[in-house]
Amino acid sequence: MIPCLATVRVGGRRRRGIRLWLPLFLLWPLILPLAVVLVVAGLVLGPTSGVAGAPRTAWQLASGLRGMHIEVDSPEVAFQVRFI
Amino acid sequence: MNDNRLHVLQMLAAGQVSPEEADRLIAALDKQPAAPAARAVEVTTGNPRYLRIFVEEHETGGDAPTKVNIRVPFQLLRAGVKLASLIPNGAKDQINEALRKNGVPIDVTQLKPEDLDELVVHLADLTIDVEEKDTKVRIFAE
Numbered sequence: 001m002i003p004c005l006a007t008v009r010v011g012g013r014r015r016r017g018i019r020l021w022l023p024l025f026l027l028w029p030l031i032l033p034l035a036v037v038l039v040v041a042g043l044v045l046g047p048t049s050g051v052a053g054a055p056r057t058a059w060q061l062a063s064g065l066r067g068m069h070i071e072v073d074s075p076e077v078a079f080q081v082r083f084i
Numbered sequence: 085m086n087d088n089r090l091h092v093l094q095m096l097a098a099g100q101v102s103p104e105e106a107d108r109l110i111a112a113l114d115k116q117p118a119a120p121a122a123r124a125v126e127v128t129t130g131n132p133r134y135l136r137i138f139v140e141e142h143e144t145g146g147d148a149p150t151k152v153n154i155r156v157p158f159q160l161l162r163a164g165v166k167l168a169s170l171i172p173n174g175a176k177d178q179i180n181e182a183l184r185k186n187g188v189p190i191d192v193t194q195l196k197p198e199d200l201d202e203l204v205v206h207l208a209d210l211t212i213d214v215e216e217k218d219t220k221v222r223i224f225a226e
Contacts, residue, residue, distance in 0.1 A: 053166070057163060057166045057167050060159070060162070060163035060166060061160065061163040061164065061167060063159060063163070064157050064159035064160030064161070064162070064163045064164075065157070065160060066157065066159075067133070067134065067155065067157045068155065068156060068157055068160065069153070069154065069155035070153075070154050070155075071151070071152070071153040071154070072150075072151075072152050072153075073150065073151045073152075073153075074150035074151075075143070075147040075148065075150070
């Protein structure tokens with residue numbers, strides 16, 4: 001399952017930062033036409049072409065993002081990204 | 085009936101052990117099935133899902149340390165390797181050449197998802213701890 005939500009926090013220890021909740025599920029309908037085009041291109045060009053496996057790989061890549069967590073906390077800047 | 089139990093009964097029939105000794109041996113054999121079950125749990129729980137990287141750097145100024153905490157799902161790593169299969173062969177040669185020039189003799193054409201799966205399985209027991217005067221790095225799978 002691809003991530004539904006991403007949280008981004010940017011700030012610092014000495015200043016108030018911002019925290020964003022990004023609803024990634026709203027992007028799914030935008031990605032859908034691209035996925036359809038890739039699937040059709042894969043069918044037309046044949047299974048041996050690299051395009052045929054592209055939608056599946058892209059889906060696996062997007063699914064793999066779920067659970068990803070990057071956090072950097074330094075005196076100058078604090079940054080955090082989470083995919084839920 | 086398993087082979088060990090049959091062997092004990094054969095020893096009893098041959099008179100090599102007394103009935104009491106055979107009883108003790110069979111009782112000991114009855115306790116054995118618990119071990120494989122425990123091992124199965126270990127294997128299940130030992131399958132890592134994330135690669136964790138912690139870096140902590142103490143600065144000389146007396147500030148609080150800089151910390152980096154990264155959690156990468158192994159599924160993402162596997163998908164990344166699959167993505168490499170979409171790279172055209174000409175580009176792979178260029179990547180190999182660039183890696184070789186930088187002292188990393190890895191052939192990306194030989195990198196397969198199955199290999200990474202095997203690597204992930206063996207990563208379960210791996211922990212890398214680097215501790216220097218002002219820097220601490222820890223990499224492990226969980």
